[in-house]
Amino acid sequence: MSEHAFQICINPKCRKTYGISEIHHACPACGELLDVGYDWDKLPVPKKLSDFEQYWPNRNIPQRFSGVWRFHHLLPFVPIEDCVTIGEGQTILQNAPFMAEYVGLKRGKLHLQYEGMNPSGSFKDNGMAGAFTHGKLVGASRAACASTGNTSASLALYAAVTRLMKAVIFIGSGKIAYGKLSQALDYGAKTIQIIGDFDDAMSRVQEVSKKLRIYLVNSVNPFRLEGQKTIMFRVLEQLRWNIPDWIVVPGGNLGNSSSFGKAFLELKQLGLLEKIPRLAVINAEGADTLYRLVEKEGLRWNGGEYDKTLIEKFYADMDTEGRRADTIASAIEINRPVNLSKCLRAIDACRGVVREVSEQEILDAKAQVGQGGLGCEPASAASLAGTKKLITEGVITPDERVVCVLTGHQLKDPNATVAYHRMDESLYDKYLRVRGVTETPFANEPITVPNQLEVILDALK
Helix, strand or coil, rough: CCCCHHHHHHHCCCCEEEEECCCCCCCCCCCCCCEEEECHHCCCCCCHHHHHHHCCCCCHHHHCCCCCCCHHHHHHCCHHHCCCCCCCCCCCCECCHHHHHHHCCCCEEEEEHHHHHHCEEEEEEHHHHHHHHHHHHHHCCCEEEEEECCCHHHEEEEEEEEHCCCCEECCCCCCCCCCHHHHHHHHHCEECCCCCHHHHHHHHHHHHHHCCCCCCCCCCCCHHHHHCCHHHHHHHHCCCCCCCEEEECCCEEEEHHHHHHHHHHHHHHHHCCCCCCCCEEECCCCCCCCHHHHHCCCCCCHHHHCCCCHHHHHHHHHHHHHHCCCCCCCHHHCCCCCCCHHHHHHHHHCEEEEEEECCHHHHHHHHHHCCCCCCHHHHHHHHHHHHHHHHHHHCCCCCEEEEEEEEEEHHHCHHHHHHHHCCCHHHHHHHHHHHHHCCCCCCCCCCCCCCCCCHHHHHCC
């Protein structure tokens, strides 16, 4: 293991450190979240980001082929030869002029970071590479997660391919898209479905992991977020090291936004970045904890001394009122985001904003992504819908360069797609109408015709 890496509490009044070989879900001293930290002055850090281009020809080496580990110098918590990879991170940054017009940006200013190309079909594989690498280091035999779908699919896939750990997943009742659940089942994970939602599953899996000493791979695991920060390294790489003005990302458990903030803070600290792009985190209206706390209640990082009593009161009121997350964007259907404090830090560092978007806005944006040829799950489209809203508000200007992160593949939730395009009216009623989606302006509705050649020819005119 690296002698210059450690775990460190993010609480500025604590800042206790722990060894890399230890397993913690939070700081044992104060209960706050942990970062993976490094003695950068003792490590071989590149002088400029373009130095990473020297690894492009080494695709025959699995760790250099990986879109996570080719940036090993920026997450060196174990030697590169010990890093676990199944080929994650072969993603693209797509310039999207058609969608730029839809959201109100000038042509050439909108880019879509498509994480649906990962082996399990979502961004989670970046983080799972980091988590499995640490799990291997500590000798874990089982790994567990609570999931709305993508984490379980990724965990199950890494367990099946590497055979390093057996997978155990916790899901809520009726709170997972079948496209994702089918992956976990097919890859052989032990699946525990509890009566409750994601927050209930998250509480139980942390308790079970602690009692049975099962390695937890949810994003409270700081090593998972180390893998996820490489998404931003690839964005910069594909922009030929130019810095975008905005990063827009869906907000669920807030692992991505937290890891992106850490990535930019470290690059700035290392002198590899002149400025930090702004960050926009987009909630669904039906799962808008971060939006309410930040934009309505005024919650701020405040140098790490954020108002915990405000959060506690918010959650208590949520329980009293019986508010539960409910959105077609199942990947971000979360009431109590576990990375809230790290996200507050990221928002502070990146001069960030938080917005919420409706089911209608999400699905219309999703249809636009589909017409652009990529296709994404509903949660991904929140980033595009949020960009459109921020441009309408004048927060983002039409000539700024914006990167929207598309977190998961279209086939993660095919029911939502078929419902929107009105292929099956029963699906439309079940998934969309009940959530207030009254229009499908971009639907590609199939044309039903009798089995007669002339009628078919007429339909094709």
